[in-house]
Amino acid sequence: EMLDRICTKHPNKQEYIYYRALGANAxxxxxxxxxxxxxxxxxxxLPEALRPSDDLVYSTVLRMGSxxxxxxxxxxxxxxxxxxxxxxxxxxxxxxxxxxxxxVTDSSSPVTPxxxxxxxxxxxxARVAWPRA
Numbered sequence: 113e114m115l116d117r118i119c120t121k122h123p124n125k126q127e128y129i130y131y132r133a134l135g136a137n138a139x140x141x142x143x144x145x146x147x148x149x150x151x152x153x154x155x156x157x158l159p160e161a162l163r164p165s166d167d168l169v170y171s172t173v174l175r176m177g178s179x180x181x182x183x184x185x186x187x188x189x190x191x192x193x194x195x196x197x198x199x200x201x202x203x204x205x206x207x208x209x210x211x212x213x214x215x216v217t218d219s220s221s222p223v224t225p226x227x228x229x230x231x232x233x234x235x236x237x238a239r240v241a242w243p244r245a
Contacts, residue, residue: 115176117129117178118131118176118177118178119178119198126179126180127178127179127180128177128178128180128181129176129177129178129181130175130176130177130178130181130183131174131175131176131177132173132174132175133147133148133173133174133175134173135147135171142170142171142173143171143172143173143174144171144172145172145174148174152174156174156195158193162193179199182226184220184221184224184226185204185214185216185220185221185223185224185226186216186219186220186221187208187211187216187219187220187221188219202227204226204227204245205245206241206244206245207244210240210241210244212237213237213238213240213241214235214237214238214241215235215237215238222235223235223238229242230242
């Protein structure tokens with residue numbers, strides 16, 4: 113049901129659905145693609161040339177979002193693959209050295225908005241990083 117809701121755009125309703133898979137114990141276990149069920153595991157295959165060997169895969173976090181969903185600015189430490197299945201996506205990429213100027217703590221940044229200049233009064237150091245975005 114959730115996949116149907118994520119994939120269906122309702123013209124008169126902006127429904128925001130965001131799903132992030134976690135391990136069985138969110139504080140102790142990492143997420144693995146095999147944990148999401150056979151349908152998803154068999155549907156998602158990276159091309160062989162891009163697929164790392166199983167001993168190099170730490171986790172396979174699966175995120176799904178509906179139309180209109182916008183994620184916060186964050187920093188991913190492990191390597192990632194972005195697979196856009198339907199529609200389009202805008203991304204803002206910044207060099208890793210900008211984590212301090214974008215106020216990243218742990219893995220997230222409070223600097224907003226993402227696709228227009230942020231509030232430089234609230235986040236003055238972001239003025240240094242923003243031109244490199």
